[in-house]
Structure formats: structure tokens, C-alpha cells
Amino acid sequence: xxxxxxxxxxxxxxxxxxxxxxxxxxxxxxxxxxxxxxxxxxxxxxxxxxxxxxxxxxxxxxxxxxxxxxxxxxxxxxxxxxxxxxxxxxxxxxxxxxxxxxxxxxxxxxxxxxxxxxxxxxxxxxxxxxxxxxxxxxxxxxxxxxxxxxxxxxxxxxxxxxxxxxxxxxxxxxxxxxxxxxxxxxxxxxxxxxxxxxxxxxxxxxxxxxxxxxxxxxxxxxxxxxxxxxxxxxxxxxxxxxxxxxxxxxxxxxxxxxxxxxxxxxxxxxxxxxxxxxxxxxxxxxxxxxxxxxxxxxxxxxxxxxxxxxxxxxxxxxxxxxxxxxxxxxxxxxxxxxxxxxxxxxxxxxxxxxxxxxxxxxxxxxxxxxxxxxxxxxxxxxxxxxxxxxxxxxxxxxxxxxxxxxxxxxxxxxxxxxxxxxxxxxxxxxxxxxxxxxxxxxxxxxxxxxxxxxxxxxxxxxxx
Numbered sequence: 001x002x003x004x005x006x007x008x009x010x011x012x013x014x015x016x017x018x019x020x021x022x023x024x025x026x027x028x029x030x031x032x033x034x035x036x037x038x039x040x041x042x043x044x045x046x047x048x049x050x051x052x053x054x055x056x057x058x059x060x061x062x063x064x065x066x067x068x069x070x071x072x073x074x075x076x077x078x079x080x081x082x083x084x085x086x087x088x089x090x091x092x093x094x095x096x097x098x099x100x101x102x103x104x105x106x107x108x109x110x111x112x113x114x115x116x117x118x119x120x121x122x123x124x125x126x127x128x129x130x131x132x133x134x135x136x137x138x139x140x141x142x143x144x145x146x147x148x149x150x151x152x153x154x155x156x157x158x159x160x161x162x163x164x165x166x167x168x169x170x171x172x173x174x175x176x177x178x179x180x181x182x183x184x185x186x187x188x189x190x191x192x193x194x195x196x197x198x199x200x201x202x203x204x205x206x207x208x209x210x211x212x213x214x215x216x217x218x219x220x221x222x223x224x225x226x227x228x229x230x231x232x233x234x235x236x237x238x239x240x241x242x243x244x245x246x247x248x249x250x251x252x253x254x255x256x257x258x259x260x261x262x263x264x265x266x267x268x269x270x271x272x273x274x275x276x277x278x279x280x281x282x283x284x285x286x287x288x289x290x291x292x293x294x295x296x297x298x299x300x301x302x303x304x305x306x307x308x309x310x311x312x313x314x315x316x317x318x319x320x321x322x323x324x325x326x327x328x329x330x331x332x333x334x335x336x337x338x339x340x341x342x343x344x345x346x347x348x349x350x351x352x353x354x355x356x357x358x359x360x361x362x363x364x365x366x367x368x369x370x371x372x373x374x375x376x377x378x379x380x381x382x383x384x385x386x387x388x389x390x391x392x393x394x395x396x397x398x399x400x401x402x403x404x405x406x407x408x409x410x411x412x413x414x415x416x417x418x419x420x421x422x423x424x425x426x427x428x429x430x431x432x433x434x435x436x437x438x439x440x441x442x443x444x445x446x447x448x449x450x451x452x453x454x455x456x457x458x459x460x461x462x463x464x
Contacts, residue, residue: 003133004176004392006142007066007401008358011058012166012345012411014437015044017422022161025419033161038259038339042346044417045150045165046437047430048444051082052090053460054167055148056097056443062144062169063098070098070106074141075129079115079122079350081198081382082150085456089114093458094146097443100462118196119255120382122147122350123390126170130181133174143172149349151257154204155426162258164346168354177397178361179376184234186390187226189219196383212383213261214301217268219387220254220379224269227389244273249377249391251360252334256352259339265379266335267322279326287320337363341407353380361398362405371398439463 019040023030033039045054055078063073078091091112099106115121122145129143148167153159195212198205228245231237237248246252246269254262274280275291284290292313296303305311321327341359348355357376364371371394380388415437417425424430432445440463449457 001134001136001174002176002180003130003172003174004180004395005170005178006173006176007062007171007178008168008354008361009058009062009065010166010168010351010355010358010410011054011061013043013045013049013054014412014414015046015417015425016041016345016414017044017163017417019161021416021419021422026156026161028161036260037161038263038343039161039346040343042163043165044163044422044425046435046439047425048432048435048439048446049165050084050445050458051080051148051150051167052078052084052093052097052458053443053445054150054165055080055090055146055169056094056460058146058148058167058169059094059098059144060101060443062171066171068142070102070110072142073107073110073144074138075132075143076107076110076112077115077125077129077143077145078112079125079145079147080149081116081118081121081349082148082152083114083116084458086200090148093460097460097462100443100460101464117386118382118384119257119349119352120380120386120388122354123378123380123388126172126181127186127388127390129172133172134183138174140174145170145172147348147350147354149351151347151349152204152426153207155423157204157207158209159205159207162347164348166345166348166351166355168348168351168358170354177395178401179392179398180395181390181392182234182236182375185227185230185236186388187223187230188386188388189222189226190386191215191219193383193385195385210305211301213264214305215383215385216255216261216381216387217265218301219385220265220381220389221269221272223387223389224379227391242278244277246270246273246330246334246377248375249334250374251338251364251376252379253338253353253356253360253376254335254379255381256339256342256356257347257349259342262335262339262342262356263322263331264318266331267318267327269379270327270330271318271321283321283324283326286324286326287317289317289320292317337367344407344411350382353378358405359407361402362407365399365402365405371402372396 019033095107146169150165294310338356338360377391
């Protein structure tokens with residue numbers, strides 16, 4: 001049975017911090033943000049917003065757009081690493097908000113959980129719900145998988161320049177108009193790591209940036225190796241003796257903590273895929289230097305990072321490699337369109353991969369590309385750590401959805417924050433009633449109980 005994404009919608013907060021304002025306040029070169037990281041604007045939540053609000057607003061969008069009633073939805077999963085309750089699942093908050101619009105009890109039949117594994121959890125939720133549909137359990141109902149996060153880092157930390165917020169919801173069905181997932185090839189890699197984590201009670205994460213970036217690339221490469229074996233077993237693709245699996249992915253969407261990390265991760269995968277192919281000799285001639293090799297043959301992350309001579313040479317090799325015509329062709333044709341939205345919005349943690357997918361569809365279609373039958377590969381990563389590689393094929397009915405996509409209109413009008421406003425919001429100095437933007441037509445947080453008997457209870461309102 002086919003299963004995949006029938007429609008996709010986004011909700012992005014109406015406030016943003018401009019990268020030039022951030023650079024000015026922190027004494028940085030704006031070029032480092034714009035060109036070095038690929039950051040131009042970072043979406044920021046208002047005082048009356050939290051991840052549940054973002055998720056509910058995205059879900060309402062997709063239901064209204066498709067004229068769906070609660071009885072059409074069989075499952076509602078929320079994937080996040082911005083959870084604010086250690087017991088009550090975020091999807092229950094979302095159900096409560098949606099029932100303000102559709103009526104009390106209208107979603108009581110709808111199963112679902114909150115899933116957590118850093119930025120990869122949305123991919124696990126997609127996989128579980130796709131298999132729910134394939135097993136015939138859906139009985140003509142849709143599943144909604146919503147990925148919702150607030151990427152927040154300590155003031156003056158290295159991660160502060162890669163913040164963002166938003167939610168992406170995907171409507172899954174057995175007759176998907178957008179993308180049908182390839183069966184029996186989804187592959188994972190998992191390892192116990194402390195590259196990025198957020199202990200109980202801490203609002204911002206502890207990050208080992210260089211270590212985490214390398215772990216991301218290595219874990220995705222491991223998952224890709226398993227994916228290639230499954231593809232051969234399933235007879236899905238004939239790679240051939242001089243080809244690579246990446247040749248057979250028309251588009252490749254990568255996890256995007258910031259847009260330039262996608263370019264770096266793709267370069268890492270392409271290098272490893274091309275290294276033993278005849279084309280690599282031509283690439284090396286264009287680069288003008290041999291590919292460096294770490295001194296320690298074990299190739300562990302610790303040994304590689306400790307080999308500073310290798311790291312310096314490898315950085316130069318990567319720079320030259322990404323400048324070659326061969327890599328640029330891969331980058332422009334397979335990845336570049338997926339990075340456009342990330343530059344405008346910032347880091348969305350679990351939602352970043354799927355914002356990239358949404359971006360790819362819109363901007364490739366605007367080029368005039370016929371997307372039907374194109375295979376899209378996904379490289380998903382979550383710290384802690386796990387990677388997932390999977391793929392799907394764009395369906396015949398895609399244009400009905402994609403031709404209406406317009407990122408700027410879907411985000412809506414936005415307000416540029418002053419630096420003082422940014423700091424106030426970051427440090428939680430404003431109450432919900434002191435919000436800066438107009439939340440009309442949206443779900444908003446109106447208060448959090450502080451009394452002993454009901455401490456932490458959250459109350460929401462739909463501003464219809």
C-alpha cells in the first residue's frame with residue numbers, strides 16, 4: 001500500500017531578529033552570518049507563544065485548507081525537543097486548542113503521542129505513521145505529524161546566531177498527492193553521545209558544536225550505507241559499477257541547523273560516495289591537492305578532531321572541493337532550493353528538515369521544473385544521537401499543492417525586533433498579555449498557573 005505526504009503547511013512566528021542587527025550588537029561581521037552561516041533572519045516567538053501554539057496553528061492551517069473535519073484525522077503526533085512538560089504530551093495541548101474551533105470532544109478518537117529524539121524525532125514519527133497507514137489501520141483517515149520547536153541558545157553563546165522558531169505539519173494518507181515514501185529502505189544509525197543536550201530544568205542546550213557537526217555527518221553516512229544495502233535488496237535502484245546512490249536522488253534534503261551546514265553535510269557525503277569512482281581522479285585534478293588522511297587509522301571523532309594538522313588541511317580541501325564545477329552542479333541541482341527558507345527563518349530543530357523539503361518543492365517548481373516522478377532523499381539527524389536516511393517519489397498530483405506555495409505570503413507580515421525587544425523576549429521578561437504582535441486568527445498562550453495545586457497549567461485561546 002502506498003503511503004506518504006498529501007499536503008504540508010508551516011506556521012512561523014511574526015517576529016524576527018535581523019542578522020545585521022545581531023551582528024551589530026555582538027560586534028560581528030554581518031558577512032559571517034549572511035555568507036558564512038547562511039543566516040539572514042531568525043524567527044522569534046512572542047510572549048504569548050510556545051511550541052504547542054506553533055503546532056496548533058500549523059495544524060489548523062492544513063485542516064482548513066483541505067476542508068477537513070476532526071473525524072478525518074486518525075492520528076496526531078507532535079515531535080519536538082522544546083517540550084515543557086515531563087508527563088503531559090504536547091499533542092494533547094494541540095488537541096485542546098483545536099477543539100476550541102471544532103468543538104469539545106471532536107478529537108477524542110484521535111490517537112497520538114509526543115516524540116523526542118532531538119532533531120530526528122519528526123522522521124521517526126513520519127515512519128511510524130506511514131507504517132500505520134501501510135498496515136491498513138488508518139481506515140481512510142489521515143495522520144497529522146507536526147514538528148514544532150524553538151531553537152534558543154544562551155545570550156552571547158556560540159549558538160546564539162543560529163536561533164529560530166516555527167512548526168511544519170504534514171498530512172499523511174494512502175493516496176498522497178505530494179510524495180510517496182519508498183518502502184523497505186528507511187535506514188537508521190544510533191549511538192549514545194553528548195554532542196548536544198538539554199538537562200531537566202535548563203531552557204537552553206549544552207552544545208559541543210564542532211563535535212556535533214562531525215557526528216551529524218558521520219551518523220548520516222552510516223545510515224546511508226545501510227540505505228544503499230536495502231535499496232539493492234529491494235531492487236529499487238540499479239546504481240551500476242561507476243555510479244553512486246546520490247546520482248539517483250534528484251533532490252537531497254539535509255538537516256539544517258543553519259543553511260550552510262546543509263552544504264557542508266552534502267559535501268561530506270558526496271566525497272565519500274565519489275572517492276572510489278573514476279570521476280574522483282578528475283575532481284582531484286581540479287582541486288589541485290591530495291585528499292588529506294587522518295594520522296590515526298581508527299578515524300574516531302575524538303582522534304580526528306585532535307589531529308589539528310589534518311583538520312586544517314581537510315578544511316582547505318573541502319573549500320576547494322565545494323568550489324569545483326562537479327560539486328557545484330550537485331549542490332545547485334539537488335540541494336540549493338531547500339536552503340532558501342532556512343535563511344529567512346533560522347533553525348527549527350525537528351522542523352528544519354521539513355522546512356527544507358517545503359522550500360525545495362516551491363522553488364524548484366518556480367524554476368519551471370516538472371517534479372513528477374522525481375526522487376527526494378532525506379538525511380535526518382538528531383543529537384544524542386541518531387540519523388535516518390529515507391526517500392520518496394513526487395506524485396502525479398503534486399502540482400495541485402505546489403503551485404499555491406508562496407513562502408512569504410504563508411509566513412505573513414512580520415515585525416523586525418529591536419535589540420532591546422529581542423533581549424526582553426529571550427530572557428522571558430514579558431508576560432503573555434504584553435505580547436508584541438497581533439495574534440488575531442491564531443492560538444495564543446494566555447497564562448500559566450502558579451498556585452501550588454495547579455502549578456504549570458497552561459491556558460490557551462483562539463483569537464478568531
